[in-house]
Amino acid sequence: MxxxxxxxxxxxxxxxxxxxxxxxxxxxxxxxxxxxxxLAFWLVYFLKTRxxxxxxxxxxxxxxxxxxxxxxxVFGVLSTAAGxxxxxxxxxxxxxxxxxxxxxxxxxxLMLLFALFYAFYTRKLRGSGRWK
Amino acid sequence: xxMISNEIKVYRAKHDLTQEQLAExxxxxxxxxxxxxxxxxxxxxxxxxxxxxxxxxxxxxxVFTYIR
Numbered sequence: 001m002x003x004x005x006x007x008x009x010x011x012x013x014x015x016x017x018x019x020x021x022x023x024x025x026x027x028x029x030x031x032x033x034x035x036x037x038x039l040a041f042w043l044v045y046f047l048k049t050r051x052x053x054x055x056x057x058x059x060x061x062x063x064x065x066x067x068x069x070x071x072x073x074v075f076g077v078l079s080t081a082a083g084x085x086x087x088x089x090x091x092x093x094x095x096x097x098x099x100x101x102x103x104x105x106x107x108x109x110l111m112l113l114f115a116l117f118y119a120f121y122t123r124k125l126r127g128s129g130r131w132k
Numbered sequence: 133x134x135m136i137s138n139e140i141k142v143y144r145a146k147h148d149l150t151q152e153q154l155a156e157x158x159x160x161x162x163x164x165x166x167x168x169x170x171x172x173x174x175x176x177x178x179x180x181x182x183x184x185x186x187x188x189x190x191x192x193x194x195v196f197t198y199i200r
Contacts, residue, residue, distance in 0.1 A: 057160040
């Protein structure tokens with residue numbers, strides 16, 4: 001499988017997965033939604049191993065890193081700000097409070113994960129430390 | 133302004149290699165070779181620079197030039 005055909009296949013799988021998950025959620029079938037998601041995830045992973053040639057190189061990794069950092073900044077700042085605002089103004093309103101808490105905890109998890117992976121790769125590249 | 137110019141296009145022509153063929157030999161995508169040729173990817177690794185020079189059978193400074 002070539003890189004281009006892999007990309008097209010992944011797009012088709014994602015579209016199909018979205019449709020099936022959408023129907024499963026609308027018809028309240030959580031098992032179907034979860035199985036579809038996991039199946040699609042596995043299928044993409046499997047197809048990735050079948051691609052001939054280079055799928056990812058240093059420029060793609062560099063661009064991915066830059067994009068990930070932007071996502072971290074944008075999502076981290078926006079969801080923390082929105083979460084804090086909803087938490088502070090949502091006293092007595094369980095829905096606002098729940099949404100605020102979800103946003104704040106999501107941002108916190110994102111920042112924690114980022115810090116962990118950053119520490120991991122920094123130590124790995126340094127060539128010493130616990131994760132060598 | 134710092135930059136690295138390169139002679140990849142010239143060496144490709146000498147060795148009768150397409151961008152796709154060079155990319156395959158260097159273990160990168162064609163997009164990366166295009167970006168390097170057009171000086172749009174100055175953060176290329178030293179390893180890749182050496183690999184490209186080795187493919188053409190010349191030294192790294194024959195292909196890449198540091199300009200300040």
